[in-house]
Amino acid sequence: MKVKIAVNGYGTIGKRVADAILKQPDMELIGVAKAKPDYAALRAVSLGIPLYVPKDKLSMFQEKGITVAGTIEDMLSKADVVVDALPGGKGVSMKQLYDEYGVKQIYQGGEKASVAERSFSTLCNYEETLGANSLRVVSCNTTGLLRLLCTLRRLYTIESVRVTLIRRAADPKEVKKGPVNAIKLNPPKLPSHHGEDVKTVIGDIDIMTAAVAVPTTLMHVHQVNIRFSERASRDKIIDALTTTPRIIVVNTSLTGIQSTAELSEALRDTGRPRSDMPELAIFEESVTTQGKELMLFQAVHQESIVTPENIDAIRAVTRLAATSDETIRITDETLGLKKGLYFIAGGVG
Numbered sequence: 001m002k003v004k005i006a007v008n009g010y011g012t013i014g015k016r017v018a019d020a021i022l023k024q025p026d027m028e029l030i031g032v033a034k035a036k037p038d039y040a041a042l043r044a045v046s047l048g049i050p051l052y053v054p055k056d057k058l059s060m061f062q063e064k065g066i067t068v069a070g071t072i073e074d075m076l077s078k079a080d081v082v083v084d085a086l087p088g089g090k091g092v093s094m095k096q097l098y099d100e101y102g103v104k105q106i107y108q109g110g111e112k113a114s115v116a117e118r119s120f121s122t123l124c125n126y127e128e129t130l131g132a133n134s135l136r137v138v139s140c141n142t143t144g145l146l147r148l149l150c151t152l153r154r155l156y157t158i159e160s161v162r163v164t165l166i167r168r169a170a171d172p173k174e175v176k177k178g179p180v181n182a183i184k185l186n187p188p189k190l191p192s193h194h195g196e197d198v199k200t201v202i203g204d205i206d207i208m209t210a211a212v213a214v215p216t217t218l219m220h221v222h223q224v225n226i227r228f229s230e231r232a233s234r235d236k237i238i239d240a241l242t243t244t245p246r247i248i249v250v251n252t253s254l255t256g257i258q259s260t261a262e263l264s265e266a267l268r269d270t271g272r273p274r275s276d277m278p279e280l281a282i283f284e285e286s287v288t289t290q291g292k293e294l295m296l297f298q299a300v301h302q303e304s305i306v307t308p309e310n311i312d313a314i315r316a317v318t319r320l321a322a323t324s325d326e327t328i329r330i331t332d333e334t335l336g337l338k339k340g341l342y343f344i345a346g347g348v349g
């Protein structure tokens, strides 16, 4: 028996999660919901995905001749789990309705941590979240940081983490966000919230973050500084990074890739759907150790990095997989995710 999943919100995150659900052997996509009768609604219908809409929007869809399968309530009545991918902060207003329909809930990082029983990151706390009623998949930046930190915590005790996040201004589809010509302190008062978000998953860590937003839509870049309790070995760190799922290590001298533009172009060359990169990309030459300290650069494809974690979160709440290794195996195989050195893996296509 497959678990029945509804996706409420069919934007940047929702459409990717819906597509990923369609590829899972143990899940069935009941339908997706959105509020505007636009190109994305037409795509869902053309793919045969049942489209559900808020009650008060039904006539708007009918007027445009877009076939809808029913209301959001109709969708919830058929589902075991809802993935909420509404704009940040809107998911919490749906919680009561989700509870009324008795569906398990997966929220996104734009919601406050209090929306769900636990914040979630597969490599860090999959086993602790088994059977939860609700989980919150942390944001794209936090997911990238947690993949790195939970990999390194297996090697050494981490004493402190200091990160500067260089954030993309907007997603490629967005027309109203910025900055267009500035480096914006995001926020001016430090630290930024990202460190606190990391602590919603691994509470016992000393972390401070700062962020600026820059005029690009492709990816975020993090400059990470970590201090361990003992002398760190670069070889040991590279070995861990190249063998951990969902991390690709990009070697600049071999690939010529030294920017998000080139990484993005390399992804487009592979023909991956939407040129997505759900893996965290770590730039190998930047990985530098000195005594107990480590510095590196990493890149986060904000639109897709949380897709695999959403699939794993569904398995956690429904106990479809007992361990993180098991869910990672299924998710990564079905989504074609890579690990290892970029040039050895023959690209990431």
Ligand SMILES: NC(=O)c1ccc[n+]([C@@H]2O[C@H](COP(=O)([O-])OP(=O)(O)OC[C@H]3O[C@@H](n4cnc5c(N)ncnc54)[C@H](OP(=O)(O)O)[C@@H]3O)[C@@H](O)[C@H]2O)c1
Binding pocket: 008, 009, 010, 011, 012, 013, 014, 033, 034, 035, 036, 037, 054, 085, 086, 087, 088, 089, 108, 109, 110, 111, 138, 139, 140, 171, 302, 303, 306
């Ligand atoms: N974008 C990222 O980089 C990113 C990365 C990680 C996490 N997140 C988090 O993921 C969540 C979703 O973000 P997003 O970027 O995917 O947002 P988005 O692209 O704006 O998509 C939001 C979706 O929700 C739909 N929606 C709005 N009101 C609705 C309603 N009343 N009923 C049904 N559907 C409704 C919108 O439909 P219409 O277009 O029809 O209004 C749209 O399909 C947020 O919490 C965000 O913080 C985003």
